[in-house]
Amino acid sequence: MNSYDAWKVGRYYRTSPINQIEVDAEIVNGWDNLTEAYESGHEHVFHEKRNEIVNDLWVVLEVLKATDNGLKNRVLNIIEKMM
Secondary structure, eight states, X not given: OOTTTHHHHTOSOTTSGGGSOOOOOOOOOOXXXXXXXXXXXXXXXXXXHHHHHHHHHHHHHHHHHHHTOTTHHHHHHHXXXXX
């Protein structure tokens, strides 16, 4: 059997560099919440996390407006404090 057909029967050299699957490196940031982003010392990370939280709060506010719940003013106050 030639080496071109060896992969079909699983007799190729698995640890050879040519047989390894290349994957992109995953970026691990470890900033799951606003406190971790602040303590990291990276200002842009803190602002990105804050903007993400504010965007989620806007969604919650719209839902509360639609249900005419009394909590919408409290959520609006939180959004204003985050800005």
